[in-house]
């Protein structure tokens with residue numbers, strides 16, 4: 001069963017269906033509305049109904065053709081249907097280099113992002129860079145936020161490379177994009193292979209997400225794109241890092257690179273600080289009253305810090321809102 005969305009379907013569904021038919025596979029396709037609001041329990045149920053109606057059995061597979069929304073949603077359906085069937089990721093966004101690798105699949109709850117989900121690894125990730133040519137520019141920029149994140153958590157040299165090649169990346173230069181996605185997938189795979197179930201190390205992939213996920217929930221899913229929200233969150237984390245002793249350079253490099261990528265770096269000032277703080281309490285890194293915050297310590301290095309108080313984060317949120325007023 002191929003799952004895709006209504007913006008990707010007119011572009012890439014028919015050729016995939018044709019090729020699978022030529023290869024001898026019987027397929028059925030489900031098209032969901034594009035955008036974050038499709039990562040819902042209602043849409044999850046719709047996929048399970050379609051799977052039952054089409055007669056999928058334990059030897060069937062679900063193929064996710066699209067961005068992270070389709071990947072997370074279809075992957076969660078594959079994890080749950082008959083207690084788990086095979087699953088293939090065919091990412092069509094830059095951001096989905098991150099979501100297609102690593103096996104985290106989920107839908108959102110109105111109160112919090114990704115809180116209903118599973119770990120379910122794909123059998124295969126098939127990334128056709130040609131599909132990226134049709135991405136709207138805003139989605140290109142949002143996707144680059146997670147590419148930059150991979151560098152900021154793991155590889156200072158890759159951060160410098162991104163700074164030097166940001167124009168090529170924004171204009172979808174094939175060589176630059178191919179290299180960036182190869183590096184991004186490589187860093188993601190390296191981290192996940194060391195800690196698949198997020199007992200410790202994997203949480204570093206959450207740089208910028210504590211604030212970012214709260215912003216997505218408060219804005220209303222889809223208003224602020226995931227990459228945009230985590231760009232703001234990464235600037236917040238860099239500010240926190242400097243306050244905790246990291247060199248000022250960490251903040252400067254993070255902000256400069258995200259600005260160069262055309263991403264937002266401040267919180268819209270009309271967002272309610274109390275609501276952001278409340279949404280943050282649903283972060284999965286919050287256990288037994290302790291928040292593990294991903295804090296940069298140098299360019300290309302982060303730590304999981306258990307001593308970041310809600311009061312400190314609140315100050316950062318307010319600073320990021322004042323930044324928006326200055327822009």
Ligand SMILES: NC(=O)c1ccc[n+]([C@@H]2O[C@H](COP(=O)([O-])OP(=O)(O)OC[C@H]3O[C@@H](n4cnc5c(N)ncnc54)[C@H](O)[C@@H]3O)[C@@H](O)[C@H]2O)c1
Nearest residue numbers: 007034035067068069092093095098099104131134135226
């Ligand atoms: N599971 C994970 O590890 C993980 C990692 C990162 C992000 N995510 C999740 O991924 C989601 C964001 O993914 P996304 O940014 O890919 O968003 P998305 O799936 O909503 O895709 C972005 C938009 O681009 C359109 N689109 C997709 N491919 C296209 C193409 N080739 N040409 C033209 N339009 C195209 C889509 O229809 C959509 O409107 C969030 O829900 C986030 O939480 C998950």
Ligand SMILES: O=C(O)C(=O)C[C@@H](O)[C@H](O)[C@H](O)COP(=O)(O)O
Nearest residue numbers: 098102104113114202205206209284
């Ligand atoms: O794969 C991971 O682990 C990540 O943290 C990657 C993130 O980019 C991604 O947005 C992920 O879905 C967030 O994980 P969550 O557990 O906070 O929902």
Ligand SMILES: [Zn+2]
Nearest residue numbers: 146209226230
């Ligand atoms: Zn993310």
